[in-house]
Amino acid sequence: MAEVINVLELFSGVGGYHCALNELSKDSVKYSFNVKAAVDINEAANTVYKHNFQNTPLITKAIETVSEKFLRDLNTDLVVMSPPCQPFTRQGHKKDVDDQRCNGLQSVISYLERGILKPNWILLENVKGFDESEAFENYVKCLDFCGYQHRVEFLSPIDFGIPNARLRCYVLASKSSKRIQPLSSKMKFQTLNDCSLGSYLLPTESVPEEYYLKNETALKYLPVMDVVAKDSTHCMCFTKSYGRYYEGTGSLVLESNSEISQTSLTSTELKKYVTSCNAKLRRFTESEVLQLHCYPSWFEFPDSITMKQRYKLLGNGLNVLVVKELLLHLFGS
Numbered sequence: 001m002a003e004v005i006n007v008l009e010l011f012s013g014v015g016g017y018h019c020a021l022n023e024l025s026k027d028s029v030k031y032s033f034n035v036k037a038a039v040d041i042n043e044a045a046n047t048v049y050k051h052n053f054q055n056t057p058l059i060t061k062a063i064e065t066v067s068e069k070f071l072r073d074l075n076t077d078l079v080v081m082s083p084p085c086q087p088f089t090r091q092g093h094k095k096d097v098d099d100q101r102c103n104g105l106q107s108v109i110s111y112l113e114r115g116i117l118k119p120n121w122i123l124l125e126n127v128k129g130f131d132e133s134e135a136f137e138n139y140v141k142c143l144d145f146c147g148y149q150h151r152v153e154f155l156s157p158i159d160f161g162i163p164n165a166r167l168r169c170y171v172l173a174s175k176s177s178k179r180i181q182p183l184s185s186k187m188k189f190q191t192l193n194d195c196s197l198g199s200y201l202l203p204t205e206s207v208p209e210e211y212y213l214k215n216e217t218a219l220k221y222l223p224v225m226d227v228v229a230k231d232s233t234h235c236m237c238f239t240k241s242y243g244r245y246y247e248g249t250g251s252l253v254l255e256s257n258s259e260i261s262q263t264s265l266t267s268t269e270l271k272k273y274v275t276s277c278n279a280k281l282r283r284f285t286e287s288e289v290l291q292l293h294c295y296p297s298w299f300e301f302p303d304s305i306t307m308k309q310r311y312k313l314l315g316n317g318l319n320v321l322v323v324k325e326l327l328l329h330l331f332g333s
């Protein structure tokens with residue numbers, strides 16, 4: 001019988017980790033993952049989480065205010081977490097530990113140091129840049145103090161054959177005496193399949209009009225946009241501002257006649273078609289972003305969550321397949 005691993009999902013958002021754990025439970029004969037509790041302060045995120053994981057106790061509180069007795073009594077084997085990334089980004093002014101949004105992670109460090117949480121394994125996800133922060137230093141010191149060995153990995157879905165850039169820093173930690181090995185390049189590419197965007201995009205006739213840009217908007221922002229087509233093998237990382245701003249927030253799709261999409265062209269080359277052939281630009285739909293983030297097909301947004309909220313939540317989220325591979329690696333270590 002599979003060993004049941006009790007999981008605490010912190011900063012749970014819409015439950016990307018939970019999706020990865022469910023997928024892993026399906027594939028693994030050795031382990032079955034039971035998310036005993038999830039914690040997040042954001043009500044929209046929690047509405048989505050609840051909609052998809054009705055039976056998981058979900059606490060709408062800042063982690064620093066959750067009862068220590070409650071946390072202790074969970075007897076957690078595995079903690080998975082994606083603390084807020086704004087303290088480590090340029091847009092967030094890189095205030096690091098002086099940013100209040102770092103308080104959640106600081107309190108998790110304190111729970112670990114004081115033995116309130118004593119998991120055997122921890123997986124943390126954050127942006128590239130976290131690894132250069134004081135918060136990271138504090139976290140690694142805490143892992144050493146508590147007897148964990150750790151490994152830092154930088155991975156993007158592109159490494160797994162998914163045509164979407166989303167470079168993230170992952171810190172794997174384990175109390176096992178065996179060293180956590182690096183992810184070999186063989187493992188990174190074992191899931192490689194058709195790498196073009198075409199298989200992730202809806203047929204043109206199924207894309208609602210609201211996703212298309214007005215001509216004047218397309219022309220105005222074209223210089224700062226990243227444009228992709230069905231044959232592209234890459235699209236930009238979707239941020240929480242996708243749909244509101246055009247620069248650096250995620251790619252736009254060129255909907256065109258088949259002649260254009262036959263060849264793989266750069267963004268600059270594709271942009272010429274917008275001006276010369278009257279081709280139309282559109283945003284990726286939320287369902288396309290979900291697919292690029294490798295969410296299982298049963299995952300959905302409740303109707304009450306607006307399009308803007310969906311993009312925001314997805315921009316904060318993670319890639320389910322990358323996390324599943326990392327968990328597999330951690331549990332194999």
Ligand SMILES: C[S@@+](CC[C@H](N)C(=O)[O-])C[C@H]1O[C@@H](n2cnc3c(N)ncnc32)[C@H](O)[C@@H]1O
Binds near residue numbers: 316
């Ligand atoms: C990067 S997102 C996590 C995304 C998540 N892994 C997912 O799959 O959607 C960070 C989350 O932390 C939550 N958060 C921020 N500060 C928090 C705190 N102090 N306690 C609990 N949750 C917090 C935010 O509401 C946000 O949903």
